[in-house]
Amino acid sequence: MSQTASTERVVTRTCPLCEATCGLELTVRDDEVLRVRGDRADVFSAGYLCPKGVALGELHADPDRLRAPLLRTADGWREASWSEAFARVEAGLGAVLEAGDRNVVALYAGNPVAHNLNLGLWLRPLVRALATRNFYTASTVDQMPKHVVSGLLFGDPQALPVPDVDRCEFLLMLGANPWESNGSLWTAPNLPARLKALTRRGGRLVVVDPRRTRTAAHASEYHAIRPGTDAAWLLALARVIVVERLARPDRLAKITQGLEPLRTLLAPFTPAAVAAHCGIPAEHTLRLARELAASPAAAVYARFGTHAARFGTLAAWATELLNVLTGNLDRAGGVMFPLAAHERLRAPGGGGTGFRIGRWKSRVAGLPEVMSELPVATLADEILTEGPGRVRALVTVAGNPVLSTPDGRKLDRALEGLDFMVSVDCYLNETTRHADVILPPPSPLARPHYDLLFYRLAVRHVARYSPPVFAADGPDETEILARLALIARGEGADAEPAHVEREMLDELIGREVRNPVSPLMGADPEALRAALDGDTPAERVLDFMLRSGPRGEAFGRQPDGLSLARLAAAPGGVDQGPLEPQLPALLRTQSGRIELLSPLIEVELARLAGELAGQGADADLLLIGRREFQSNNSWLHNLPSLAAGHARCVLHIHPEDGRAHGLADGALAEITSGAASLTVPVAFTADIARGVVSLPHGYGHQRAGVRLEVAGAVAGVSVNDLTVGTVEGPSGNAVLNGVPVRLAAR
Numbered sequence: 003m004s005q006t007a008s009t010e011r012v013v014t015r016t017c018p019l020c021e022a023t024c025g026l027e028l029t030v031r032d033d034e035v036l037r038v039r040g041d042r043a044d045v046f047s048a049g050y051l052c053p054k055g056v057a058l059g060e061l062h063a064d065p066d067r068l069r070a071p072l073l074r075t076a077d078g079w080r081e082a083s084w085s086e087a088f089a090r091v092e093a094g095l096g097a098v099l100e101a102g103d104r105n106v107v108a109l110y111a112g113n114p115v116a117h118n119l120n121l122g123l124w125l126r127p128l129v130r131a132l133a134t135r136n137f138y139t140a141s142t143v144d145q146m147p148k149h150v151v152s153g154l155l156f157g158d159p160q161a162l163p164v165p166d167v168d169r170c171e172f173l174l175m176l177g178a179n180p181w182e183s184n185g186s187l188w189t190a191p192n193l194p195a196r197l198k199a200l201t202r203r204g205g206r207l208v209v210v211d212p213r214r215t216r217t218a219a220h221a222s223e224y225h226a227i228r229p230g231t232d233a234a235w236l237l238a239l240a241r242v243i244v245v246e247r248l249a250r251p252d253r254l255a256k257i258t259q260g261l262e263p264l265r266t267l268l269a270p271f272t273p274a275a276v277a278a279h280c281g282i283p284a285e286h287t288l289r290l291a292r293e294l295a296a297s298p299a300a301a302v303y304a305r306f307g308t309h310a311a312r313f314g315t316l317a318a319w320a321t322e323l324l325n326v327l328t329g330n331l332d333r334a335g336g337v338m339f340p341l342a343a344h345e346r347l348r349a350p351g352g353g354g355t356g357f358r359i360g361r362w363k364s365r366v367a368g369l370p371e372v373m374s375e376l377p378v379a380t381l382a383d384e385i386l387t388e389g390p391g392r393v394r395a396l397v398t399v400a401g402n403p404v405l406s407t408p409d410g411r412k413l414d415r416a417l418e419g420l421d422f423m424v425s426v427d428c429y430l431n432e433t434t435r436h437a438d439v440i441l442p443p444p445s446p447l448a449r450p451h452y453d454l455l456f457y458r459l460a461v462r463h464v465a466r467y468s469p470p471v472f473a474a475d476g477p478d479e480t481e482i483l484a485r486l487a488l489i490a491r492g493e494g495a496d497a498e499p500a501h502v503e504r505e506m507l508d509e510l511i512g513r514e515v516r517n518p519v520s521p522l523m524g525a526d527p528e529a530l531r532a533a534l535d536g537d538t539p540a541e542r543v544l545d546f547m548l549r550s551g552p553r554g555e556a557f558g559r560q561p562d563g564l565s566l567a568r569l570a571a572a573p574g575g576v577d578q579g580p581l582e583p584q585l586p587a588l589l590r591t592q593s594g595r596i597e598l599l600s601p602l603i604e605v606e607l608a609r610l611a612g613e614l615a616g617q618g619a620d621a622d623l624l625l626i627g628r629r630e631f632q633s634n635n636s637w638l639h640n641l642p643s644l645a646a647g648h649a650r651c652v653l654h655i656h657p658e659d660g661r662a663h664g665l666a667d668g669a670l671a672e673i674t675s676g677a678a679s680l681t682v683p684v685a686f687t688a689d690i691a692r693g694v695v696s697l698p699h700g701y702g703h704q705r706a707g708v709r710l711e712v713a714g715a716v717a718g719v720s721v722n723d724l725t726v727g728t729v730e731g732p733s734g735n736a737v738l739n740g741v742p743v744r745l746a747a748r
């Protein structure tokens with residue numbers, strides 16, 4: 003064997019780049035990734051991977067990825083030691099907090115937190131330490147309606163049912179494009195193959211979307227819908243099922259409140275009444291409702307396109323309503339609740355404290371809190387609007403809200419006016435360029451990996467753990483967030499970060515030894531702590547969660563169960579079978595039943611019925627977003643193999659609409675919304691509905707001071723410079739789809 007070959011090694015790793023969580027096989031040498039392949043032995047993905055996974059080595063090697071803290075100085079950025087950087091944070095946050103109002107510091111956590119074990123576990127201590135009401139995340143950009151509806155119906159906003167795609171016979175999908183995204187709030191590697199298998203076994207995939215997406219192109223049936231009208235159309239399906247007495251909630255009937263008034267509440271949503279509103283002829287609605295009701299194993303799945311839109315909460319509610327009415331909620335082949343290996347054991351069935359929103363409201367717009375968060379669409383106003391409680395400092399963690407949240411230019415402006423900003427981020431990007439201090443975590447390949455969030459959304463009970471591939475060249479995310487938390491608590495930049503791990507384990511262990519349904523009830527906490535496995539803080543916490551989880555080995559009490567060591571010994575992961583029914587055990591509503599109706603939903607139904615009755619003239623054009631295969635929000639645009647040869651940031655428009663606006667295919671157009679005007683090339687495509695235009699999101703890398711060389715060369719424009727800061731109903735989710743725009747030739 004050659005000298006070169008002797009230093010190569012092959013390691014397996016779960017891809018941390020999207021929700022599909024594919025197993026990868028990396029060939030590495032020293033600090034270099036030589037090759038990335040799909041891991042054929044992976045129990046979940048069986049060798050599948052996409053171009054983003056192949057580019058993981060580029061992320062590790064990216065020369066623009068920050069390796070040391072950056073401090074802003076009068077002469078620009080300079081690298082600093084970690085102790086100097088934390089001292090600067092202590093001074094900056096301390097100056098803002100000295101007046102005693104915790105709410106003047108805001109925290110924004112971005113989407114990559116969900117893909118990072120260290121951040122996923124250590125964000126909570128930081129949130130607690132900051133003790134601010136100004137907590138924002140990417141959830142109010144794309145998914146808060148799902149949480150609100152799960153909170154209302156099941157009493158648990160994190161109980162998100164997913165289509166049981168491998169056993170499903172009829173899948174109705176709205177506002178989702180898994181052929182490009184690989185799934186959203188739905189973890190199933192190689193979804194295209196799973197959807198093909200569905201149709202091959204005689205099932206039907208029906209896609210409803212303003213665009214004939216790649217998913218729609220593979221569907222059994224496709225219908226174009228007007229953006230922002232999904233709720234009305236789903237309610238029309240439900241009305242048909244109720245009025246024609248096709249509802250078969252079966253065992254759900256006994257545990258569901260609110261079925262009786264549906265006939266009255268759904269009365270306005272006849273297929274004929276919604277046809278003009280949605281653009282779907284009544285006969286199709288009638289037929290699809292009957293087919294959905296007749297299928298023995300059907301699932302209704304609606305995602306981003308329907309949630310980041312007007313009436314997003316009602317669309318999410320109508321989705322689950324259909325799954326309840328057809329008896330497909332919590333049934334094999336319908337939509338099911340995953341139970342991840344690291345989840346906490348809970349007493350079976352029995353209700354809980356229910357779900358509340360609005361425990362506090364945002365200062366300027368008066369928007370209600372949901373899950374302790376405020377809508378990020380209002381963050382700029384909280385910074386820009388003078389008065390007591392104005393946000394004067396910001397902590398961002400793995401987020402780029404200037405590109406990913408609405409009215410990005412306004413937020414860009416607002417960030418300039420902060421007294422202090424610190425960002426935990428590996429790039430100097432459109433958001434972090436406003437920071438005073440940037441604290442870069444190590445390479446994604448230098449941390450342990452386990453998908454805390456996505457196993458709670460996975461279509462099988464799987465678990466995989468990946469140890470770090472390379473040594474970290476600085477403090478990991480747990481230390482960075484722990485130090486920030488300790489600074490926020492007033493304990494100083496030199497306080498011991500291990501205190502935070504100790505507190506987390508105290509809390510976790512303490513809860514389990516007092517939990518009457520846990521096999522650890524009454525165990526000695528110190529003995530449990532001493533038995534923990536793992537080289538890093540996150541590994542030790544994960545080990546405890548796995549061992550005390552629903553399929554854990556319970557510290558020797560259930561020897562066949564899971565632990566970190568058992569996962570480490572199974573690089574391709576452990577598959578513990580298909581999903582199983584969880585109701586009524588999972589319910590945490592006050593009644594212990596599925597609470598289908600609530601005052602909040604009834605208000606939304608009446609509000610939408612009122613709009614239907616007074617349908618006005620349409621806007622000229624409605625703007626929607628677009629997800630593309632080689633992109634994931636804004637975070638992978640600096641990787642050469644994903645950016646090469648692509649000019650993807652173009653405005654899709656139907657040829658007839660284009661010509662009606664005096665445009666030619668490929669010409670430049672000026673697009674104007676209530677927030678901004680941008681110049682963008684247009685691309686004609688008959689795959690988009692008349693009256694709709696589409697831009698991909700995550701672009702707009704032309705801003706000064708950004709250090710993203712590759713992304714800068716394919717800068718594009720930011721669709722969120724066009725989205726205005728409106729939110730949909732009760733969830734506070736940003737309205738990013740169905741934004742009225744005007745178009746003119748340049």
Ligand code: SF4
Nearest residue numbers: 017020023024052055
């Ligand atoms: S589909 Fe997602 S998880 Fe799989 S390789 Fe691509 S980016 Fe990674």
